[in-house]
Amino acid sequence: MIQVCSRCATRWNVRDRQRVWCPRCQGSLLAPLAEPEPQWSGTSSTGAQPGAAGTATRLPSGYRWIAVRPGAAPPPRRIRRPLGPTPRYAVIPRWGLQDRFDPVTSTQPVEPPRTSTRMVEATVLLTMIALAFAVVVHIANYALLLYNRSTLLNPIVAGLATWAGVAASVLVFFALIATTVVLANWLIARRAVAYARHEMLDPRPAWQLWLGCLLPLVNLFWAPVFVIELARAEARLTWLRTPIVVWWCAWCASFLVSTFAFATSFTRDAQGIANNTVAISIAYLTALAALLLTMKMYRGFEHQAVDRPVKRWVMVGAEVAEGTGRDEMPQSNAEEQDSEPKDAETESAPRVESDREEPAA
Secondary structure: OEEEEOOOOOEEEOOOOOOOEOOOOOOEEOOOOOOOOOOOOOOOHHHOOHHHOOOOOOOOOOOOOOOOOOOOOOOOOOOOOOOOOOOOOOOOOOOOOOOOOOOOOOOOOOOOOOOOHHHHHHHHHHHHHHHHHHHHHHHHHHHHHHHOOOOOOOHHHHHHHHHHHHHHHHHHHHHHHHHHHHHHHHHHHHHHHHHHHOOOOOOOOHHHHHHHHHOOOOHHHHHHHHHHHHHHHOOOHHHHHHHHHHHHHHHHHHHHHHHHHHHOOOOOOHHHHHHHHHHHHHHHHHHHHHHHHHHHHHHHHHOOOOOOOOEEEEOOOHHHHHHOOOOOOOOEEEEOOOOOOOOHHHHHOOOOOOOOOOOOO
16 A cells, blocks of 8 residues: 655555554655556556556545645744834933034145245355455465565464464355255245145155255256246246346356366465465355355345235226226236335326336437
């Protein structure tokens, strides 16, 4: 006797005794089949009728085919936990009613460092005093050399004259180094402020500016280029071109005279020493003149602050617009000048000469 499980579809040979539950999955067993299936019967299927091969096996009355999911049984559904009672508050909760705003950080651009004008002028003034002292000492030494042609000098006077010249030269050397460093620092800071005003960075790095200003023989060509770029960035090249060119020429002349004086300083005869003393005096005078021209160019830049524009836009009055035959006149470009207030007659008088031009001959 064969019984089929309704859950796992396993066929069980229960022999003579009918069972209810499946030994494998504990599912309910169907009623035993009325006739044994061909695979379980001992009779051969060769004797079956030809027309019975395609017929389907009919189920007993009261049974039907059901679809069963293959594999293990699906997991039981997860039961949701109860949410509990609705929360209640004695007062209105304020944890969601507070407006918190983060403090706005100021994004102001960092201003570039600036060089003190007083320090630059004091350093240049001390260098000028050192140069003037060196010129006086070497002129005095030349006078003593002329006096020594016919009369012997006191050893103390001769020693003082010699060591005074050496001390003056050493003082001038260190003063010129300090002046070069201070002016190079001013140039770098001024360029940073000038380009920052146009919301730009200096196209040349700081190390290039330092090397171009401090290396001997290199600064003769690069330092003036840096100054010209600064004047162009501040839109003052038209007014400062002549001072820059004159300072450049004086600096080159001072370098050449100083090189000649240094090259002739190794002589040992009396006439050679006298000639070298004259050459050194001329070199110090040339350096003093170059330093004066440097200060003139420096004051040309510092005469007006870098933050203050060279030109400003002003509105033209209605009377002037009507006098020129126009209904409206746009803003005109006028130079900014600090001058005393003029009288009414002078302001109303027509303008004959233009700014920065010499009167006609």
